[in-house]
Amino acid sequence: MKYYHDITNNFPGGLFKCVCEVSLFDEQPFEHDFFLRISQSFPFMERLTLSNFKSQKYKQHTKSTNDIKDCSIIEYHHLTKLVLLDVNLDYVEQFLDKTKTSFTNNIFLTIKSYLLGKGTNYFTRSELRANCAKVYGLNIFGELKTRKNLNAYFPNVNKIQFSCC
Template sequence: MPYYVEITNNFPGGLYQYVRFISLYDEYSFEHEFFIKISQSFPFMEKLSLINYQSQKHKQSYKSINDNYNSTIVKYNYLVTLHIGEVHDDYIEEFLYNTKTYFHSNIGIYIKYKSLERVTHNFTRDVLRINCAKISEIFFYGEKIYCKSLRDYFPCAIIH
């Protein structure tokens, strides 16, 4: 089975080494530990789609890198496409903050421009630049006029 769709917080875990595409959807927030479970259950995942408008409950743990509760970095070694256009801003930060998420270069993301602008503080927030530099393509929903600093923030990306 190459795909597993509409995974919720009730996902029991397991190993799905042949699944390449997954989609996550829930009405309850996904916490960092859930993304750890997902990355371990789908080690060869290439495409990830996420829909969740609820803010993360344990977001305050982002403030402390030494906090044991949220210290594990989620690794997506084979991820090439990330759909985060229908999410709360917390999930954009979850994926772009390099102390939370690691992925290789050449990632294509689908995202709302205004959400990205908010999370990056109008493309000035330095702590997100490491993962942003790994993005090779950005597909925006909505807005068609972009800030000039967008190009500097995503130096390797083709912007669609």
């Protein structure tokens, strides 16, 4: 099997070495530990599509004196395509924040314009710059409110494609 589609929070885990394309869908929020389970279950995943409009209940933040919870960084060793179209803003942060996610490869990112703008605070959030620097291609759905700092925020992008809808 090369693909595994519509995985929900009920996914029990396991090891799927031959699966390179994964899609996640649920009406309940995906939490950080779910993404950790996904990355471990699909170690050779190249493409990930996410569909979930529910806000995360347990947002992972950097450690503080009040929150000593272990916030392991999730590594995606083979991921090259990430699709974030029908998602809550929380998932943009989940994947672009270097304190939550690490990409080994360069990524082609497909995302809606308002998610990209709001998620990056219109290209000013410094904690997202490391993962955004690993983006080599952007497919942006819709018109961006501002393109100021877009190239500086994504310095390695070779191709930016704007799509309508």
